[in-house]
Amino acid sequence: MELNLELANFKINPDTQVNLSERPTRIKPLYSSKKHHQELLNKLHEELGTLQDMLYAHNRYAMLLIFQGMDSAGKGSIIKHVMTGINPQGCQVFSFQQPTAEDLDHDFLWRSNNRLPERGRIGIFDRSYYEEVTAVRVMPGLLAQQHLPMEFLDPAKIWQERFQDIINLESYLHRNGIRIVKFFLHLSKEEQRQRLLARIDEPKKNWKISRADMEARQHWDSFQIAYAECLGATSSEHSPWYIIPADDKRNAQLLVSKIIRNTMKMLQISYPITTEAHRKELAEIRDALEKEQFAH
8 A cells, every 4th residue: 555645745945945834734635534544654664664674784874854843733743653663772762842051051053963863773853953043043032041152143144154054064964874854844823723722621731831832822923934944945955854734643644754764765775795604604503503402
């Protein structure tokens, strides 16, 4: 059962001028029922599990998956559902919340660089260094906390300079075998309102909402502008952004899963070839194990 979809429609080409108001937050369902959705997702899980096992055995590449979006866009939910079929030993998930005092005493890429995936593994960032050119840009108080030298705080330069720093970092990581795929979960303001209300109504989800969510919501338009500029400026051929319509969580899960699957299939990975010396060693091990059977 194959999910037929043109993924290029969601990919941002380099140096593209992005207008999020022109991008859909909801598309026609890719599934016909809840059961059909699960069947499609299970098939993708199976393929991802096999590819991740091969990635680990090949031990030359790593994958870094970055998820960004407004509060309640579904980042955690998608990570949970998409990575269901992945061996936990080959996957690392990091959620970047408010920076610590130690984080603020370092450069803006420091804390994420400390969490990059090892070769053979899949790293997942729930939020990332892209907060530094979106949330920090919209909320000036966050930038003030970083205690930067005054000569580097020119608002006419700092964001473009940070875009370039990110591009340079991702190019460097790509040349070192880390394949980066970035997802912006594009949520409508009305859908966010409904999800925030649901979090209030469901006691088990009360912990997920605070005044900070409402403060960010009050800056909705500014966030849309900041994200649009960021997506256009930092999408590249080797580290692309995908804008995922996120109002329908099931659709978003399928889209993200297929993009990851396709990206991994393009990697030149395989299981290590057994050498003649290793085959001889395996034959000796087999012989020893078979002798144990007769010994008992």
